[in-house]
Amino acid sequence: MPSTTRRNRRGDTPPPRTGSSETEILRGFLDYLRTSIAAKVEGAPEPQVRTAAVPSGTNLLGLLDHLTFVERSMFLGDDVTDWQATFQAAPEDSVSAVVARYRETVTLANAVLDGCTDLGAPVPRSRPERPAPSIRWALTHMIEETGRHAGHADIVRELIDGATGR
Numbered sequence: 001m002p003s004t005t006r007r008n009r010r011g012d013t014p015p016p017r018t019g020s021s022e023t024e025i026l027r028g029f030l031d032y033l034r035t036s037i038a039a040k041v042e043g044a045p046e047p048q049v050r051t052a053a054v055p056s057g058t059n060l061l062g063l064l065d066h067l068t069f070v071e072r073s074m075f076l077g078d079d080v081t082d083w084q085a086t087f088q089a090a091p092e093d094s095v096s097a098v099v100a101r102y103r104e105t106v107t108l109a110n111a112v113l114d115g116c117t118d119l120g121a122p123v124p125r126s127r128p129e130r131p132a133p134s135i136r137w138a139l140t141h142m143i144e145e146t147g148r149h150a151g152h153a154d155i156v157r158e159l160i161d162g163a164t165g166r
Contacts, residue, residue: 013165022119026139027110033146034106037064040153040163042099048160049095050088060156061098062087063149068102070145074138075109077125113139 013036018028041049041064050061069086072078080086089098112124113135122132133141157163 030139030143033150037146037150037153038099038102040157044095044157044160053156053159058152060153061089061095063153064098064102065089067146067149068105071105071109074142075112075123
């Protein structure tokens with residue numbers, strides 16, 4: 001097990017100071033978690049970044065790849081047929097490519113959210129055959145999903161090289 005040194009310890013970033021509206025709070029916390037998990041994956045060494053750290057097969061790169069699919073499904077309307085497969089990045093994908101793809105997806109998702117003023121309205125997406133959740137529900141779900149996997153990423157990254165912090 002790697003030891004944590006001053007070199008690979010990042011300071012914790014405190015929760016965001018947001019505005020007081022429900023939208024500002026939800027989006028502020030989601031963006032905080034998005035930034036945290038991308039930073040946790042960024043710079044992780046190969047091949048450990050894609051090596052299963054626990055018997056379930058969870059690996060650092062797969063966590064971020066999965067969250068990219070979840071964001072695309074929730075806010076952009078992409079259809080995912082095999083959720084389990086989203087936990088494994090393609091062998092040719094580099095760490096920087098997966099991080100860039102996640103950040104690009106977040107930018108696209110935020111562009112959709114920027115046009116949403118009513119949290120009770122359905123998420124505007126291109127899957128009319130499936131009912132869309134409310135924006136409030138989608139934001140809350142994404143906070144839960146991203147926070148859960150960010151916690152997994154914290155542990156996996158520490159197991160890889162001792163890096164800690166948000």
